[in-house]
Amino acid sequence: AQALVSEHGGNWPREEAGLRALPGIGPYTAAAMAAIAFGRRATPVDGNVLRVVARLYAVRAPLPAAKAELGRLAVGLTPTRRAGDFAQGLMDLGATICAPRRPACADCPLAALCAARALGIAAGLPRRKPKSPAPRRRAVAFWAVRGDGAVLLRRRDDRGLLAGMMELPSTPWRGAPWRLKEAVAHAPFRGRWRALPGTVAHVFSHMRLEMRVLAAQDVEQADGVEGLWCKPARFRTLALPGLTRKLCRHALAATAAPD
DSSP: OOOHHHHHSOOOOOOOHHHHSTTOOOHHHHHHHHHHHOSOOOOOOOHHHHHHHHHHHHSSSSSSSHHHHHHHHHHOOOOOSSHHHHHHHHHHHHHSSSSSSOGGGGGGGTTOOOHHHHHTOOOSSBBBBOOOOOOOEEEEEEEEEEEEEEEEEOOOOSSTTTTTOOOOOOOEEEEEEEEOHHHHHTTOOOOOEEEEHHHHHHOSSSSSEEEEEEEEEEEOOOTTOOOOEEEEEGGSSSSHHHHHHHHHHHHHHHHHHHH
16 A cells, blocks of 8 residues: 555556556556556466466466466467456466366367367366475374373474374474384383384375384373373363374274273
């Protein structure tokens, strides 16, 4: 608002460059406003437009590397007159007919001009670069059970992943597997820890975490141990994240099974 008043006399800039210079307005919004609101020759490029153009010209280079080329092709298509109507039409075409998985080519007004349709590859465009495998991290959780059946939980730090949420005590998360002896050094207290069979896997948006569980049964209250002792029947009253719930289910099943 201040920039509009101080630099433009309270009026919106009518050109794409002037709109882009305003705080909080990016390239797409600036182009859309210039074309649709002010009738300027500008080309807003969203995912729908990228898809239409990739199919129209049969651009096989994968995204995101092909984004600049597709943007140039979209600009070349934009007419001098009624650029706003053209922009809205192209976006609507991608949203309704030139759909991501099942393009309705028989209903498309550009079907006769579409190179991808002629080649029979429309549904496969635009291509995307295969995602790199998510990095794998490993850790060991500690399932400590008192004689009364209560399990030791603790609260995570207020920063980082799963901040402030309850968890089983565990080692740090790292790439290399943990050996039993080095994992026990991170246990909440000294005790007779044994490895439970199996591994718990949990996938975050950016990584895959694999955790083993070490258990200590019928432990007495350990002096100086920080955390919350809670019986499994009360777990549902706590805001446990999905990872912690998985670990608890795994440990309960493994410790209930006969040796």
